[in-house]
Amino acid sequence: MNEPLSMPVAGDDTLARLADVIDSRHGGDPDKSYVARLFHKGTDAILKKVGEEATEVVMAAKDGVPERLVGEVADLWFHSLVALSHFGLRPEQVLAELRRREGLSGLEEFALRKLRQRENSEGG
Numbered sequence: 001m002n003e004p005l006s007m008p009v010a011g012d013d014t015l016a017r018l019a020d021v022i023d024s025r026h027g028g029d030p031d032k033s034y035v036a037r038l039f040h041k042g043t044d045a046i047l048k049k050v051g052e053e054a055t056e057v058v059m060a061a062k063d064g065v066p067e068r069l070v071g072e073v074a075d076l077w078f079h080s081l082v083a084l085s086h087f088g089l090r091p092e093q094v095l096a097e098l099r100r101r102e103g104l105s106g107l108e109e110f111a112l113r114k115l116r117q118r119e120n121s122e123g124g
């Protein structure tokens with residue numbers, strides 16, 4: 001996929017607003033809300049959905065249909081937000097972690113991690 005399907009909006013708070021709605025569903029009526037139903041079913045059901053949606057992302061990517069891939073990633077992000085909320089976490093924390101990693105090459109990070117592991121094992 002070379003071109004974005006639509007342009008991002010500066011200061012987009014979609015994830016935070018969606019997380020607010022998801023948070024509000026704790027203890028809600030499982031017959032009236034899909035999110036409340038997932039919370040009602042519990043940890044295993046929530047994590048199962050995350051796994052299923054991740055698999056669907058892979059299958060959509062293999063199909064090579066951009067709109068399908070976007071839809072499946074949206075499903076994965078949504079169910080990941082449900083999982084975060086289930087564990088008392090917020091998307092802002094994930095965004096902060098991604099910001100922290102900005103500018104740090106994955107290869108540099110990997111090398112630093114290996115160095116630290118070696119120092120720890122040699123030190124004790």
Ligand SMILES: N=c1c2ncn([C@@H]3O[C@H](COP(=O)(O)OP(=O)(O)OP(=O)(O)O)[C@@H](O)[C@H]3O)c2ncn1[C@@H]1O[C@H](COP(=O)(O)O)[C@@H](O)[C@H]1O
Nearest residue numbers: 018021022025032033034035036037049052074075078079
């Ligand atoms: N973004 C979503 C969203 N994305 C996907 N889904 C639902 O996730 C479900 C699972 O998707 P699947 O592809 O696995 O379909 P399925 O076969 O019906 O599901 P299973 O039977 O396999 O569990 C579907 O019923 C989708 O409608 C979502 N449901 C809710 N939201 C957001 O969450 C808000 C709160 O939703 P409620 O709690 O239902 O009010 C909504 O206003 C939306 O903004």
